[in-house]
């Protein structure tokens with residue numbers, strides 16, 4: 435059964451189309467990698483899933499409902515640049531990750547004690563419990579990015595959105611982050627959408643790899659048309675396409 439449904443979504447900025455006819459269904463627990471040329475709208479697609487933006491046309495549903503507009507507890511997000519707070523300790527960063535998503539923004543009294551306990555559980559899960567009282571500047575790049583993921587996980591989201599989360603890391607750290615993410619996913623059963631520029635990373639981590647591209651191209655006006663999902667690969671089965679786009683209708687159909 436579909437958990438995230440994207441139904442014929444279009445997004446434009448002013449008169450400029452960015453995405454057109456994007457439709458995809460994702461089951462709960464699936465890991466979706468997203469690849470495509472620079473500027474083709476991959477981050478825009480994540481912002482739509484996050485409900486930071488509303489599509490110009492079409493509909494997105496999460497568990498049958500429109501995604502909540504306010505910062506929700508159901509979706510966590512991690513960007514390439516570390517989003518941790520430098521003036522807070524590692525533990526405080528994880529507590530903040532949860533509290534900032536609440537309407538009133540802070541925990542008090544007993545709630546605070548419980549939030550710190552949950553933060554310590556998250557830190558144990560991401561292997562940062564031994565540096566709970568340290569400040570982010572004293573951590574390596576990989577540890578800081580793990581902390582950013584810990585922040586996003588603090589509220590136990592059902593969906594994790596990752597926008598090139600490992601792009602700024604060196605190759606060795608990147609590999610250990612892959613292991614970390616695979617373990618995390620096994621433990622939590624989260625649904626993950628990850629934008630990456632690295633195709634092999636996309637196939638290694640993803641159950642499916644979605645390719646965003648422009649099916650129509652005007653050489654005199656490269657911005658005339660938007661991008662859509664042109665391939666939907668089964669990454670667990672040698673990269674056989676589940677679906678490919680039809681030349682005439684530009685609609686994804688079973689391959």
Ligand SMILES: Nc1ncnc2c1ncn2[C@@H]1O[C@H](COP(=O)(O)OP(=O)(O)OP(=O)(O)O)[C@@H](O)[C@H]1O
Pocket residue numbers: 447452470471472473474475476477478479
């Ligand atoms: N708020 C906005 N207003 C106007 N144009 C925007 C806005 N956000 C993004 N764009 C434009 O939309 C296009 C798609 O941007 P987006 O960041 O989604 O692409 P991307 O595929 O994630 O790119 P990259 O791989 O380089 O990160 C870009 O040309 C960008 O300049």
